[in-house]
Amino acid sequence: MFVVCQLTAFHLVVAVAHLPSHRVTCHHAADIGKPCHLRRLIPRGRITNTYAYGYVSRLLSRRRGTTAEPRVADNTVGTAHGGGTMSAQDVDSDADADAETDGGGQMPKPHTVRLELVDEPGQLLAALQPIAENGGNLLSIFHERGNLTPRGHIPVEVDLECPPDRFEGIVEALREAGVNVIRAGAEHFGEEVTLILVGDLVDSDLSDTLHRVEASADATVKDLSLSAPDGTQESSSARLRLAARAGKADEALTVVRDIAAEKDLHVIEPLTEDAA
Amino acid sequence: MTLRLAVLGAGAVGGSVLDLAGEYGHEVVAFADSSSSVTDHAGLDPAVVHDRKEREGVVGDDAPEALFDADYDVLVEATPTTLGDAEPGFSHVERALADDKHVVLANKGPVAERYAELRALEAESEGRVQFEATVGGAIPVLSTISDLGAEHVTAARGVLNGTANFILSRMAAEGLDYEHVLAEAQDLGVAEADPTFDVDGIDAALKFVILANVLSDGDAEYRLDDADVEGIRNVPGTALDLAAEDGRTVRLIGEATADGVRVAPRLVPQGAALAVTGTQNIVQLETEHAGQLNVSGRGAGGPETATAVLSDVSRLE
Ligand SMILES: NC(=O)c1ccc[n+]([C@@H]2O[C@H](COP(=O)([O-])OP(=O)(O)OC[C@H]3O[C@@H](n4cnc5c(N)ncnc54)[C@H](OP(=O)(O)O)[C@@H]3O)[C@@H](O)[C@H]2O)c1
Numbered sequence: 001m002f003v004v005c006q007l008t009a010f011h012l013v014v015a016v017a018h019l020p021s022h023r024v025t026c027h028h029a030a031d032i033g034k035p036c037h038l039r040r041l042i043p044r045g046r047i048t049n050t051y052a053y054g055y056v057s058r059l060l061s062r063r064r065g066t067t068a069e070p071r072v073a074d075n076t077v078g079t080a081h082g083g084g085t086m087s088a089q090d091v092d093s094d095a096d097a098d099a100e101t102d103g104g105g106q107m108p109k110p111h112t113v114r115l116e117l118v119d120e121p122g123q124l125l126a127a128l129q130p131i132a133e134n135g136g137n138l139l140s141i142f143h144e145r146g147n148l149t150p151r152g153h154i155p156v157e158v159d160l161e162c163p164p165d166r167f168e169g170i171v172e173a174l175r176e177a178g179v180n181v182i183r184a185g186a187e188h189f190g191e192e193v194t195l196i197l198v199g200d201l202v203d204s205d206l207s208d209t210l211h212r213v214e215a216s217a218d219a220t221v222k223d224l225s226l227s228a229p230d231g232t233q234e235s236s237s238a239r240l241r242l243a244a245r246a247g248k249a250d251e252a253l254t255v256v257r258d259i260a261a262e263k264d265l266h267v268i269e270p271l272t273e274d275a276a
Numbered sequence: 277m278t279l280r281l282a283v284l285g286a287g288a289v290g291g292s293v294l295d296l297a298g299e300y301g302h303e304v305v306a307f308a309d310s311s312s313s314v315t316d317h318a319g320l321d322p323a324v325v326h327d328r329k330e331r332e333g334v335v336g337d338d339a340p341e342a343l344f345d346a347d348y349d350v351l352v353e354a355t356p357t358t359l360g361d362a363e364p365g366f367s368h369v370e371r372a373l374a375d376d377k378h379v380v381l382a383n384k385g386p387v388a389e390r391y392a393e394l395r396a397l398e399a400e401s402e403g404r405v406q407f408e409a410t411v412g413g414a415i416p417v418l419s420t421i422s423d424l425g426a427e428h429v430t431a432a433r434g435v436l437n438g439t440a441n442f443i444l445s446r447m448a449a450e451g452l453d454y455e456h457v458l459a460e461a462q463d464l465g466v467a468e469a470d471p472t473f474d475v476d477g478i479d480a481a482l483k484f485v486i487l488a489n490v491l492s493d494g495d496a497e498y499r500l501d502d503a504d505v506e507g508i509r510n511v512p513g514t515a516l517d518l519a520a521e522d523g524r525t526v527r528l529i530g531e532a533t534a535d536g537v538r539v540a541p542r543l544v545p546q547g548a549a550l551a552v553t554g555t556q557n558i559v560q561l562e563t564e565h566a567g568q569l570n571v572s573g574r575g576a577g578g579p580e581t582a583t584a585v586l587s588d589v590s591r592l593e
Contacts, residue, residue, distance in 0.1 A: 194522060194524070194543060195543065196515045196518055196519060196526075196543065198510060198511070198512060198514075198515050225518050225521065225522075227514035227515075227517050227518050228514070229512070229513075229514055234453060234512040234513060234514060235510070235512045235514065235515075236512075236514060237512060237514035237515040237517075237518050238518070239518040239519070239521075239522060266506075266510045268511065268515055268519075268526055268540075268541050268542065268543055269540070269542055269543065270524075270542065270543040270544075271433070271529055271542040271543065271544050271550065
């Protein structure tokens with residue numbers, strides 16, 4: 001079950017539905033850049049709190065310059081916590097301010113924080129607010145309801161992105177807000193690679209491509225964005241953000257290259273960050 | 277010292293060399309196109325030569341080979357770049373060196389496809405070979421490397437094809453597809469009627485092969501065949517959209533590194549030095565002791581390229 005926002009490129013979604021990854025953003029090419037069409041799909045287990053989902057969507061759509069409110073389809077899954085404890089407007093203005101300051105200074109880096117939440121409504125939102133307020137962009141939330149810590153709390157893993165010099169501030173703000181932070185640190189996958197795959201992604205089974213990348217490259221697909229043209233001859237593209245263990249990014253790229261060659265896809269590889 | 281030039285090739289580059297030589301203190305004494313040549317040891321009058329070429333399609337009454345009989349110091353080779361045996365450019369260079377004349381190349385063929393042979397011929401001659409214009413038009417790439425010392429430059433990367441860069445940056449900025457922007461570039465004269473060389477990455481690859489030859493300093497020889505080349509025809513608008521959404525863009529990036537020569541569309545951050553726009557070119561040199569050095573500017577055009585040719589001529593004084 002997924003949260004799907006009126007996807008017209010439905011076949012593309014089906015192709016990636018089994019992705020064991022964190023967040024999937026799906027665009028329909030004809031709609032890119034237009035408000036109100038940020039399409040999103042969240043695989044099961046990632047976010048089970050619909051309020052949190054709305055919140056994250058807002059942050060993400062802000063970040064991507066989309067002004068539209070993400071529309072959540074009726075088949076929204078997950079156990080919704082009662083009570084919207086926070087108004088979306090508050091969230092937006094915070095996110096806005098942060099988005100603007102993101103540009104300057106250091107490049108954002110991925111970080112993971114592991115939190116323990118009391119199983120009460122509104123807890124997750126309360127935990128996310130200090131992150132947004134202190135310049136963090138939420139990437140994904142893994143909220144394992146039903147899996148309790150020895151102390152009877154719910155473990156939540158939050159992947160976020162922020163300039164390195166802001167990370168301490170975020171952790172501090174979380175603690176000040178009374179959130180129990182059990183582990184905080186740079187992304188356990190030390191290196192990130194962003195690349196674009198071009199070609200007939202659906203016919204070449206994107207889902208299989210991603211599975212194989214994850215299986216053979218010792219890498220995780222952190223983020224996937226699809227852009228599928230509508231009624232034109234143009235090829236589809238998928239932007240992948242891979243997290244690889246430190247020093248293994250090149251290996252991950254080689255794996256992608258090989259799989260792409262086999263499936264007649266093109267890879268637009270990144271130029272190493274320090275070179276650009 | 278005034279050097280006497282024999283200019284082979286009467287196109288955009290050769291024609292501009294004829295026009296600008298005087299400003300650089302040199303004179304053109306012989307000039308040839310594919311079917312004719314003209315020699316005047318008192319110095320050719322550019323206006324007269326251009327006028328005849330325009331009206332009659334020839335530059336003079338003599339055969340092209342007669343150019344080599346002129347009393348000249350430097351052969352400027354500005355005939356079309358050819359692949360493989362790099363002919364007839366290579367034979368032109370060979371002939372001038374055999375006569376102990378200097379050679380300045382705008383033609384990329386001989387330095388990209390037959391570098392070692394060319395250097396061997398140069399070693400036997402009193403003449404020297406210069407080829408700044410073959411890499412990045414007006415941008416002083418090779419002279420910068422020569423100043424730094426090729427052994428201190430560990431890699432070169434960058435954007436060295438204005439046509440491909442124009443197309444990619446227009447596609448990204450306007451959200452237009454490849455065919456549309458290509459047609460626009462052809463209307464503007466930025467792309468040729470047959471854009472293959474540019475959009476398939478061959479032109480950029482030749483330049484990075486030349487860079488690799490210069491950087492390897494005799495240790496290894498590179499040819500176009502050794503380069504891993506991918507052009508921009510497979511970059512759809514959807515890819516540029518996804519790149520932009522993530523603060524990146526796509527550029528046709530060439531690399532000459534210890535691993536060899538590679539040209540391919542690559543993701544680069546939007547604000548990065550290598551993300552030049554329009555027909556702008558840039559080369560980034562990785563140095564052993566001085567970090568990165570970027571040189572950018574106009575990589576093509578008749579007067580631009582002639583400027584590089586004439587700087588080379590002045591180095592031979
Ligand atoms: N244009 C640039 O921005 C640029 C930049 C860097 C390097 N280059 C290189 O510089 C060279 C010249 O470029 P261009 O733009 O000036 O080319 P172009 O405008 O096409 O002119 C080529 C000229 O070469 C002549 N030619 C052809 N075959 C010949 C032969 N066998 N003997 C004598 N002349 C011959 C042609 O004669 P006809 O007039 O009779 O046809 C024409 O005048 C090329 O190798 C190119 O790759 C150009």
